[in-house]
Amino acid sequence: MSHFPDLPEYTGFNTPLRAELDITDCEVEGEIPSDIDGAFYRANPDPKFPPLLGKDLYFNGDGVITQFRFKDGKVDLKQRYVRTDKFRAEAAAGRALFGAYRNPFFDDPTVAGLSRGTANTNVLLHAGRMFAYKEDSHPVEIDPITLETKGNHDYGGRIKSVSFTAHAKIDPVSGDMIGFGYDAKGIATPDVAYYVIGPDGEVKHETWFQVPYSNLMHDFGVTQDYVIFLVVPVCSSLERARQGAPTFGWDASKDVFVGIMPRYGSGADLRWFRGPNCFCSHVMNAFNQGTRVYIDVPMSKSNMFPFFPDVTGKPFDREAAAGRMTRWSFDLSKPDEGWEKRQLGNMVGEFPKIDERYATLPYRHGYLCVVDPTLPFSANGGSISGLRVNKIGHVDHATGREDSYWVGEKSSLQEPCFVPRSKTSAEGDGYILVLANRYEESRSDVLLLDAQRLSEGPLAVIRLPIRLRSGLHGNWYDGDQIEAAGNR
Amino acid sequence: MSHFPDLPEYTGFNTPLRAELDITDCEVEGEIPSDIDGAFYRANPDPKFPPLLGKDLYFNGDGVITQFRFKDGKVDLKQRYVRTDKFRAEAAAGRALFGAYRNPFFDDPTVAGLSRGTANTNVLLHAGRMFAYKEDSHPVEIDPITLETKGNHDYGGRIKSVSFTAHAKIDPVSGDMIGFGYDAKGIATPDVAYYVIGPDGEVKHETWFQVPYSNLMHDFGVTQDYVIFLVVPVCSSLERARQGAPTFGWDASKDVFVGIMPRYGSGADLRWFRGPNCFCSHVMNAFNQGTRVYIDVPMSKSNMFPFFPDVTGKPFDREAAAGRMTRWSFDLSKPDEGWEKRQLGNMVGEFPKIDERYATLPYRHGYLCVVDPTLPFSANGGSISGLRVNKIGHVDHATGREDSYWVGEKSSLQEPCFVPRSKTSAEGDGYILVLANRYEESRSDVLLLDAQRLSEGPLAVIRLPIRLRSGLHGNWYDGDQIEAAGNR
Numbered sequence: 001m002s003h004f005p006d007l008p009e010y011t012g013f014n015t016p017l018r019a020e021l022d023i024t025d026c027e028v029e030g031e032i033p034s035d036i037d038g039a040f041y042r043a044n045p046d047p048k049f050p051p052l053l054g055k056d057l058y059f060n061g062d063g064v065i066t067q068f069r070f071k072d073g074k075v076d077l078k079q080r081y082v083r084t085d086k087f088r089a090e091a092a093a094g095r096a097l098f099g100a101y102r103n104p105f106f107d108d109p110t111v112a113g114l115s116r117g118t119a120n121t122n123v124l125l126h127a128g129r130m131f132a133y134k135e136d137s138h139p140v141e142i143d144p145i146t147l148e149t150k151g152n153h154d155y156g157g158r159i160k161s162v163s164f165t166a167h168a169k170i171d172p173v174s175g176d177m178i179g180f181g182y183d184a185k186g187i188a189t190p191d192v193a194y195y196v197i198g199p200d201g202e203v204k205h206e207t208w209f210q211v212p213y214s215n216l217m218h219d220f221g222v223t224q225d226y227v228i229f230l231v232v233p234v235c236s237s238l239e240r241a242r243q244g245a246p247t248f249g250w251d252a253s254k255d256v257f258v259g260i261m262p263r264y265g266s267g268a269d270l271r272w273f274r275g276p277n278c279f280c281s282h283v284m285n286a287f288n289q290g291t292r293v294y295i296d297v298p299m300s301k302s303n304m305f306p307f308f309p310d311v312t313g314k315p316f317d318r319e320a321a322a323g324r325m326t327r328w329s330f331d332l333s334k335p336d337e338g339w340e341k342r343q344l345g346n347m348v349g350e351f352p353k354i355d356e357r358y359a360t361l362p363y364r365h366g367y368l369c370v371v372d373p374t375l376p377f378s379a380n381g382g383s384i385s386g387l388r389v390n391k392i393g394h395v396d397h398a399t400g401r402e403d404s405y406w407v408g409e410k411s412s413l414q415e416p417c418f419v420p421r422s423k424t425s426a427e428g429d430g431y432i433l434v435l436a437n438r439y440e441e442s443r444s445d446v447l448l449l450d451a452q453r454l455s456e457g458p459l460a461v462i463r464l465p466i467r468l469r470s471g472l473h474g475n476w477y478d479g480d481q482i483e484a485a486g487n488r
Numbered sequence: 489m490s491h492f493p494d495l496p497e498y499t500g501f502n503t504p505l506r507a508e509l510d511i512t513d514c515e516v517e518g519e520i521p522s523d524i525d526g527a528f529y530r531a532n533p534d535p536k537f538p539p540l541l542g543k544d545l546y547f548n549g550d551g552v553i554t555q556f557r558f559k560d561g562k563v564d565l566k567q568r569y570v571r572t573d574k575f576r577a578e579a580a581a582g583r584a585l586f587g588a589y590r591n592p593f594f595d596d597p598t599v600a601g602l603s604r605g606t607a608n609t610n611v612l613l614h615a616g617r618m619f620a621y622k623e624d625s626h627p628v629e630i631d632p633i634t635l636e637t638k639g640n641h642d643y644g645g646r647i648k649s650v651s652f653t654a655h656a657k658i659d660p661v662s663g664d665m666i667g668f669g670y671d672a673k674g675i676a677t678p679d680v681a682y683y684v685i686g687p688d689g690e691v692k693h694e695t696w697f698q699v700p701y702s703n704l705m706h707d708f709g710v711t712q713d714y715v716i717f718l719v720v721p722v723c724s725s726l727e728r729a730r731q732g733a734p735t736f737g738w739d740a741s742k743d744v745f746v747g748i749m750p751r752y753g754s755g756a757d758l759r760w761f762r763g764p765n766c767f768c769s770h771v772m773n774a775f776n777q778g779t780r781v782y783i784d785v786p787m788s789k790s791n792m793f794p795f796f797p798d799v800t801g802k803p804f805d806r807e808a809a810a811g812r813m814t815r816w817s818f819d820l821s822k823p824d825e826g827w828e829k830r831q832l833g834n835m836v837g838e839f840p841k842i843d844e845r846y847a848t849l850p851y852r853h854g855y856l857c858v859v860d861p862t863l864p865f866s867a868n869g870g871s872i873s874g875l876r877v878n879k880i881g882h883v884d885h886a887t888g889r890e891d892s893y894w895v896g897e898k899s900s901l902q903e904p905c906f907v908p909r910s911k912t913s914a915e916g917d918g919y920i921l922v923l924a925n926r927y928e929e930s931r932s933d934v935l936l937l938d939a940q941r942l943s944e945g946p947l948a949v950i951r952l953p954i955r956l957r958s959g960l961h962g963n964w965y966d967g968d969q970i971e972a973a974g975n976r
Contacts, residue, residue, distance in 0.1 A: 002515075002516065002517075003515045003516060003517050003951060004515065015953055016515075016953060017953045017954070018511050018514075018515070018953055019509050019510065019511045019953060019954060020509070020510040020511070021507050021508070021509055022507065022508040023506050023507045023508070024579070025536075025537075025579070025582060026506075027490075027491045027492065027504075027506070028490065028491060029490075029491050048513075049513075074582065091512070091513070094513060094562065441930065442929065442930035442931070442955075443930070463491060465503055465504060465505045465506055465507060466505070466507060466954050466955075467930075467953075467954070
């Protein structure tokens with residue numbers, strides 16, 4: 001084991017942490033309501049070894065899961081690497097064996113055929129099992145209490161797609177998990193496999209189809225009756241991959257396609273809507289009212305991912321990358337390609353989240369990371385795009401009211417996570433948990449805010465003595481769910 | 489669990505870490521010789537809970553053991569709290585229950601009778617068992633591989649002293665451990681119990697005696713034939729303890745006493761040498777040539793411990809606290825109290841260490857932390873006395889040559905640890921391991937230096953992604969010793 005290169009991805013707040021951690025009874029300023037019982041899980045990339053090719057994308061790091069377990073007014077932190085196939089092979093070799101993101105052409109020959117998944121993107125608990133996800137591979141099961149890795153999970157051989165999204169949705173009404181794999185037959189294939197997994201953990205529906213062009217289908221929308229696939233031109237190219245260029249690139253010349261299918265439909269039922277070039281990646285929520293289908297996304301004029309460069313070499317355009325929450329709606333009862341877009345607020349941001357009890361349903365409250373595009377770009381400041389998130393925003397879709405918490409200029413924030421006040425509390429009645437990077441102190445905090453009063457600031461600050469690397473996505477699960485799944 | 493007060497003991501580099509850690513295959517700059525096989529263990533205080541009385545001494549924190557395991561050119565870090573009686577009682581209560589250092593009068597009544605030991609001072613492996621030590625209590629056995637706590641160890645009831653030094657010596661010739669307890673019948677008692685424990689882990693010799701006045705007998709000297717007790721006036725007072733003042737205080741009006749006893753003698757054989765007031769605490773080594781007994785200590789005119797204030801209220805005198813290695817010698821063949829003192833070098837410092845294969849024997853090479861007394865005092869800069877250690881010094885007693893490594897102004901160093909190049913290498917032929925605090929980055933490094941070429945700088949730097957709190961003492965054990973003791 002040598003050392004990491006002196007690049008923004010590996011220095012400053014981005015310095016790989018590489019540590020497995022336990023801190024019981026974390027230091028708290030303020031008070032944590034004693035009836036909060038559950039855990040906030042988040043995934044983050046943290047390369048165990050220096051990059052094989054001398055550099056790598058931040059989010060190609062090995063997956064680490066952090067668990068913040070809240071009980072009786074106390075918080076315990078646990079952090080573990082997911083023992084993916086990649087992690088185990090590289091740990092045994094004592095060095096990186098996998099090359100570039102979504103590009104097998106530069107891998108060490110000894111790892112041919114192994115899963116390239118890093119399990120670094122999201123954590124979900126469904127049907128009594130917890131999984132860590134990377135969208136290029138199968139879910140990796142982990143124990144929700146100990147965070148020990150149990151192994152790759154293909155639902156008893158039922159998931160034939162080589163990949164599975166990190167943004168599967170869990171329907172709070174049926175208990176189904178709705179997911180899909182894109183690049184389902186391998187990198188840059190146009191094939192998509194769609195799956196519905198019942199609350200018993202069995203695959204109950206499956207269909208395959210092809211998209212108009214292969215692309216980074218990072219997220220999607222699910223409503224009670226429909227499922228919505230987004231084809232946005234962050235396009236994949238095996239040719240670029242072979243040449244050592246990023247596999248994915250932004251192609252401003254291409255239209256956007258939205259495919260809508262009944263939730264239990266087949267590829268033949270897919271209806272494609274075609275619109276002018278624009279960018280979106282994550283989905284706040286989707287719902288339908290009869291045949292009217294809505295999906296809410298942070299939409300921007302152009303590519304938000306500077307690490308996936310423009311295929312024509314055009315430089316990254318920060319202004320055009322500014323995304324605002326936008327509601328797209330489609331009327332399936334009409335034969336034309338009608339596609340309405342309505343801006344839902346003025347905040348510029350990404351990483352949208354909701355009260356997950358309202359996933360797939362009409363909903364009122366949304367949360368997101370808010371970016372001030374005028375702030376200086378900081379390549380190793382702990383944010384993935386280089387843009388500092390220094391606000392968490394709340395948008396009330398019923399009133400249009402926006403509220404936010406500003407963390408100051410010396411900190412930045414990560415994806416918010418909503419925690420219901422109780423199992424029966426009203427939508428949006430609860431808390432927001434969010435990790436804050438404290439740059440000057442090389443330290444992180446977890447902030448607990450009232451989800452309806454963000455601007456009033458944290459009710460409690462869980463002060464961590466160490467720096468946690470910036471993460472991607474996370475979720476909250478109640479104590480009873482965790483205990484049941486952990487003792488399965 | 490609330491939060492720590494805004495005091496130097498708990499802020500900046502001194503912020504409690506409170507974390508249990510595993511980092512396999514640490515990042516390394518340079519090369520670690522692949523034949524180094526063993527581990528550097530060090531103890532450090534790290535309070536799990538904010539102080540019961542609003543403040544506390546740095547070194548009264550709960551004991552944490554860090555293990556740096558070297559093998560095949562790689563280093564794994566593991567850090568665990570010692571589950572002392574105190575740790576377990578406080579963890580169960582979720583708050584501090586013990587009050588001031590060596591002062592039971594302010595403890596929570598629920599912990600009366602429990603061991604107050606923190607196991608935060610040193611780690612030794614003897615007779616196939618590893619122990620963590622605090623001099624006010626019994627050793628606490630830990631597993632040398634997992635660092636799990638096995639429990640208090642009183643050698644099958646043979647250690648009747650309530651206390652046991654953190655600086656027991658292991659005789660490399662006989663395999664005996666030579667130790668003692670002061671305050672052996674409780675705080676501020678003049679009783680000392682002396683023990684020799686064989687390589688089979690059985691107590692083979694014991695004697696009790698009283699010292700001229702009760703004091704902080706932190707270390708002592710052992711030679712092949714004698715044992716040397718140091719009575720230096722860091723005096724204990726139950727009266728001060730009851731009033732809430734520090735139990736220990738510096739009394740410049742008192743003489744120093746040195747008690748010398750045959751190694752298998754009884755208290756009746758003790759011969760006391762009396763000299764003028766001066767200060768010393770740690771012992772580099774001791775040896776005898778016939779009836780001539782030598783003990784090497786960093787000696788200063790006055791108290792080096794600002795946290796144990798002058799009993800008359802006189803302010804701490806940094807200049808008088810500057811200690812230099814000094815050889816004290818005593819001729820037991822003569823009836824007078826002859827006591828010679830010879831300065832061994834010019835470096836100002838403390839935390840002396842040697843090639844432990846020469847403990848109790850005539851020796852040539854000594855190492856110590858070197859202080860530049862002109863550097864600014866930094867109360868939370870990660871050094872225990874507030875003085876920054878920015879050099880590690882080597883003194884060759886055969887030639888008088890001094891050599892040192894200077895770490896720069898933005899770092900400080902901790903106690904060095906000698907690692908023999910091989911089991912059969914000559915004295916001093918090996919490496920020095922030393923932890924460096926990197927203030928600006930809130931991070932620590934472990935430096936590996938050639939023990940005979942300190943000024944040439946590190947052969948390798950083990951770059952840690954996190955800050956480790958400043959520690960007290962540590963030791964190196966070879967891989968075969970660790971494996972045998974771990975799998976006992």
